């Protein structure tokens with residue numbers, strides 16, 4: 001399934017947050033969205049997934065939804081959004097219970113996604129007993145259980161320490177190698193962007209406009225952190241971002 | 256500083272431990288203290304009465320109150336009083352709580368209910384229900400109806416407020432998560448909002464149980480043959496202070512049992528915390 005953003009603009013009351021965003025998210029691609037904080041990345045992601053209506057423009061979906069897909073547009077949140085009163089397996093079960101599945105089918109899905117995220121031993125644990133990285137893996141397992149067509153991730157690794165972040169980034173790469181999922185991935189971490197993104201969309205400061213789209217052809221599995229080509233791209237992105245951040249600072253002083 | 260290799264034993268002043276400044280501000284329950292305080296107080300009271308510096312006119316000795324209590328047990332009147340009171344409490348409190356949770360949920364979820372009912376609840380909540388007792392007698396009869404109604408109204412309002420307060424405090428991100436996975440409205444209410452509000456609802460139940468016991472005595476002032484409250488009031492009007500103390504101790508015991516039961520419910524339902 002592809003997503004096409006056509007002339008998306010958005011206001012909160014008087015505040016213009018996004019201006020004329022045109023973007024295609026193609027099947028099997030990870031599109032990273034980066035930009036200074038407050039530029040409207042999270043807002044854009046909410047618009048893409050239908051959690052909010054844009055003031056102007058539209059988000060179109062085209063192409064077939066894959067077989068057995070229960071929730072085409074599925075989020076992974078920065079704060080995990082797990083129900084603290086449900087165990088790991090019950091948190092996954094939550095998003096399956098509204099669908100017409102037999103108990104056995106549901107159980108099979110839960111066992112499968114927990115095995116894929118290496119959580120099989122923690123089925124009966126409550127979220128408070130888990131580390132941040134494990135909580136996010138539960139959230140990833142929950143997202144996988146509905147066989148999404150597009151994953152919408154809002155800074156999924158930002159609440160984690162850097163070692164855990166590396167490990168989970170590897171997991172996301174492995175997973176993509178196996179299943180070629182489609183994703184929109186919001187981050188403020190440029191390293192994550194160059195490691196995971198097939199395309200990197202740089203947004204300007206508020207009101208967010210697309211400043212530049214960087215394509216990286218290198219296969220995800222070849223992207224090591226010491227790769228010089230990636231480092232050059234990361235540096236370019238950094239310069240773009242720094243200009244925006246400096247400009248945003250000056251604007252605040254003017255107000 | 257000249258000798259970089261030597262880390263300990265500075266030349267100028269001898270090493271001493273860093274003074275401890277943390278800790279405190281975290282009262283923990285110490286199990287044995289409460290019984291000791293309790294027993295010491297009763298022993299002092301009994302001693303005072305025996306020696307005579309507490310006049311029996313002011314306060315009867317604990318042993319006399321205990322005799323009055325045993326008298327209740329012997330005559331079997333204790334069970335009549337307890338049964339009458341517990342029935343009123345249970346019906347009034349559970350009906351008030353269930354209705355309160357229902358109305359509180361409506362106020363918590365729907366704009367129309369919130370705009371219409373919230374001001375009404377705020378207006379009626381602070382009215383002492385005892386003041387309305389004569390009205391309840393006219394509306395619900397002098398029998399059980401008015402007594403149960405007093406307790407019901409008294410427990411209804413705090414439960415409403417606790418429930419919608421709890422719903423207001425449910426993490427919006429969790430609700431948004433539910434929507435993003437396409438859960439039905441009913442599932443979101445049943446599986447996300449109500450469990451999220453449960454801690455607040457249970458602490459509301461604690462408060463309303465205490466209110467129910469307070470109102471029980473008031474409700475039994477009017478034409479009640481049996482009931483702990485009726486027993487206390489009769490003892491009071493006869494100046495039978497030993498019976499009065501026995502009845503009050505009984506009320507306090509009921510309060511402790513209720514609090515314990517709600518504590519168990521909290522342990523069970525909130526074990527995820």
Ligand SMILES: Nc1ncnc2c1ncn2[C@@H]1O[C@H](COP(=O)(O)OP(=O)(O)O)[C@@H](O)[C@H]1O
Pocket residue numbers: 012017035036037038039040041042043044206
């Ligand atoms: N629900 C909302 N109501 C009003 N303003 C909002 C709301 N959500 C976000 N904003 C504003 O929109 C701007 C963009 O926010 P956001 O999308 O969260 O930025 P980012 O994720 O890029 O940091 C911010 O200035 C924020 O204050």
Ligand SMILES: [Mg+2]
Pocket residue numbers: 041042043
């Ligand atoms: Mg954000």
